[in-house]
Amino acid sequence: MKLAFALFHYFPYGGLERDMLTVARTCLQRGHSITIYTGAWQGDRPADMRVVELPLHARTNHGRAREFSTVLQIELQREPADVVVGFNKMPGLDVYYAADVCFAAKAFEERNFFYRLTPRCRTYLALEKTVFDRTGKTEIMLITPAQREIYQRYYRTPAERLHLLPPGIRRECVMPGDYAEQRRQLRAQQAIADNELIILFVGSDYRRKGLDRALRGIAALSESLRRRVRLWVIGQDKQAPFINLARILGLENSVTFLGARDDVPHLMWSADLLLHPAYSEAAGLVLLEAMVAGMPVVASAVCGHAHYIIEHGLGFQLNDPMTPRDIASAIATIFSEDRATWRERSRLFVNSADIFSMPERAAAIIETVAARRLR
Helix, strand or coil: CEEEEEECCECCCCHHHHHHHHHHHHHHHCCCEEEEEECCECCCCCCCCEEEECCCCCCCHHHHHHHHHHHHHHHHHHCCCCEEEECCCCCCCCEEEECCCCHHHHHHHCCCCCHHHCHHHHHHHHHHHHHHCCCCCCEEEECCCHHHHHHHHHHCCCHHHEEECCCCCCHHHCCCCCHHHHHHHHHHHCCCCCCCEEEEEECCCHHHHCHHHHHHHHHCCCHHHHCCEEEEEECCCCCHHHHHHHHHCCCCCCEEEEECCCCHHHHHHHCCEEEECCCCCCCCHHHHHHHHCCCCEEEECCCCCCHHHHHCCCEEEECCCCCHHHHHHHHHHHHCCCHHHHHHHHHHHHHHCCCCCHHHHHHHHHHHHHHHHHC
8 A cells, every 4th residue: 555654844853753754664564655745854864765855935834834734735636645644733634643732732721812813823723623623534543541631622533533552662772681781881981980870861852841840950959969960961952041051050060961862772771860851742752761771760740651650660750830849859769769679660561561562553553544445
């Protein structure tokens, strides 16, 4: 079958983009032809799939989203596909992978009346409605249980169109059998002393992922613990405002910005804790990647996957409004535990939870929709 995958832009270190490629490659392995349509592509292009970069001229993000939707429909009329799979909200989709938060909830619960009159808000609400409206036909793949209630509250989407997927963790993140030796070697290579504690912050949208909260939480630690802590920030974003905040908080010598990286699993094996106090996060796959890598996690409860932390005893989920003291208390409690405790719980988590099968389940849903269309 000919499958068309569509997303507004491709960024090589985004979770949505990584999921898109993983699902696409799974479909490819099952014998289907894949064409990826996008408005912009950063980084290397896959050699095993066709990528079509559509010409866009709008200057704003919402304008480009609207334009992409229109140009894509023209392209698909010229070259039809058996199934169109979208990774952003747009009209004409047979299947949508719901990695974004509900825009209607954001517009009506977090913003004022005047924001809802802006072209940006009206555009994104209209695009979302084409996917979730109760009279629509798009089959929707949800990535967290909480999404079902939110979308049905705003759009009354029929339950039979909503399909919950398990997470799709990369198996290369899992703590290896020789974990202790690899950790020792990695920390030696990076000149990390045995008594130093490495906290990871992973995300390419520093503000939304809560880097300011992370810095203030570390600054609130007791002086004896704060002296031992180093924060590694992984991801691509504007660093200057957060470097300045670290300096104001007296953390300029404790924070290292590592940029976007391909070796995040190895860095996780070197580190001691993942800190992810996000303001908004539909899922938060990095939480589970840290957990299977043998690390405890401190994350905000808004993260769709935060419930795994509590269910498997691998850290803390913090409710809003959270204070720097709340974050510091959670960090201190985790560091008071023997590290072997977290490693053992990580092994139990890997062996008991369905956290690897998302690509296969997504491919099966796409194939079911394709078969229905062909009939």
